[in-house]
Amino acid sequence: MMQRGFEPREFEQRTQAAQRMMQAAGLDALLLSTEADVRYFTGYLTRFWESPSRPWFVVVPAQGKPVAVIPSIGAALMAQTWVDDIRTWRAPDPADDGVSLLADTLNGLGARTIGTPMGYESHLRMPLADWARVQAALRGVVRDDAGIVARLRSVKSAAEVAKITQACAIAGRAFARVPQIARVGVPLSQVFRDFQRLCLEEGADWVPYLAGGAAQGGYGDVISPASDAPLVAGDVLMLDTGLVWDGYFCDFDRNFSLGPSDAQTEAAHARLIEAVDAAAHIARPGATAAQLFHAMDAIVTGGKGGSDAGRLGHGLGMQLTEGLSLIPQDHTVLEPGMVITLEPGIETGEGRMLVHEEDILITEGAAVFLSPRSGPAMVQL
């Protein structure tokens, strides 16, 4: 059985790397408030974030371990992490829901310039009214974290890669069992429920994300919940899952054909695989996100510059999507340890499309497929 969690050394390295970057950026402390950012520096793993009722904070000081400023209900679990300094209040507290404890902590650390993620993909997970109160009580000022957290999280350690690999393998086994659950006449909503069951049976801790579609010759969109409409002969069924193992996601999909598919749809699917192969072929250190986009876009649109889906892949890890985007405007340079999805889509008619997605690891050499690479032909159900 694979080891859960991380060695304390991993958190030490993450924290020390952040502290080096903080020093270069002139930051005395980092303030973190979201699930993934808090977990990245502490190892604090719980599904309790599903409840929006309590804010949670971690402060990374200029030196030493992170400091947790959290509701008392989380103290016992946080005490199991490598963090020593755990400050708690009994939340929810309408009079002062962690505001003064957080401000006191930052003031006590002597933090004059505090960074918090303010850029792409970030949000501050606390009420704006309380945020104003915190800022008013601070002796220091808060500004953007200079992208430090996103930058650190974008390159995965070997231990992180192992967890994503595990998640991908679990999803791969679940996809291989789709013929057991999907056939003509089964409602799509039932397929969704059964597929999540397969993911769990194959070892997923949980299945935060499942989307998909089923329609003749392609589907209309890729983010809708499942309808109760039964599968019909000739449908293309797509399932796209982000399941989690020990806090790390996979994110890839598979297309299936309900009975024989027509030549045009088969050709479109093969084109998607060709696009993935083209991007994977150039996905090496030094290549950019934009270059991967163009490699795929040339094949799926003839180079028109993308579609309304907005991108042809993205980073992946502690969140379903994180970090770079495969779009013309993203010139992020690939580095070993980055894990990304290749997710081209192709129009198959008015308002219809196919989307294919695989997960790859950037290495010193050729990219490694973490998802079990699909062949050009759809699996027929």
Add this chain to the structure above:
Amino acid sequence: MMQRGFEPREFEQRTQAAQRMMQAAGLDALLLSTEADVRYFTGYLTRFWESPSRPWFVVVPAQGKPVAVIPSIGAALMAQTWVDDIRTWRAPDPADDGVSLLADTLNGLGARTIGTPMGYESHLRMPLADWARVQAALRGVVRDDAGIVARLRSVKSAAEVAKITQACAIAGRAFARVPQIARVGVPLSQVFRDFQRLCLEEGADWVPYLAGGAAQGGYGDVISPASDAPLVAGDVLMLDTGLVWDGYFCDFDRNFSLGPSDAQTEAAHARLIEAVDAAAHIARPGATAAQLFHAMDAIVTGGKGGSDAGRLGHGLGMQLTEGLSLIPQDHTVLEPGMVITLEPGIETGEGRMLVHEEDILITEGAAVFLSPRSGPAMVQL
């Protein structure tokens, strides 16, 4: 099969109620950015929010339907809701990720005073840097929504209650099948996976939340992920689930005894049921959240004023927890249509506790249990 979604009339009523309250509060528009708030006014239901990469906005103007300001990837799904005015940009766009489209929309509506949720349990789901840009581009000013959205969402319509009832019934059937999956020697992590499978088999759309614990005479906390440790004779196993049906949650737990339990643990469990009954008995219109807290606290601590868990229940609906808290400081007056959990905990030793939770509906008369009310004795496995 129960009807999914809502009649357009439901969204009309929600919107008109908001607009009456906006007028009273001097607000020209509401700005919404989170999954539940956006869905409340539009019916936009998707698991795609799991991806943090794209912001989504809905503006409720002083009159007329809400306006959606969203990434183009969501246009097709939003077009299936009652919303007519759907404005899109191709996200992610590093140069302007919806900032100018949102500002133009609010300016175009002539909104001078804009409310957005800034209070308890809220957050703004967009990068702070972009939020500063939006505010700079607005002709109006943004302030707190005066609690309008939280107030509206706290009282459920009959159609909403039906969905929560359905979620509770599904979880009830899954809990009834726990003897099939949990016995001495089975790792807790396996029980967690299997219980989620049971929830899906019984009809859950998905299972966003599962927590629990298993230990001798009580568990140490109630938010930890499952370990791989096997169940032991004499353990109390607790499973606490928030599963979703058509976008609405249940949230309740059950305690099981692995073989016979000792008299002290049984008595503690019976005390929890007694506490729930005491709170349910007074849970009628006019009673306050604080009164329910004290009714339970008197029984579980002898009136010491609670524990580090922070509260003995909370509102429930589109989120696992939402709205009022059963704490001494919350004097929210109960109203028909509120759905709340009763969640007393009791210490059973140093660092050990039992927690029991049920879901009830406040009506004109006596509260109605939506979860299948537990008896005083734990089910023995």
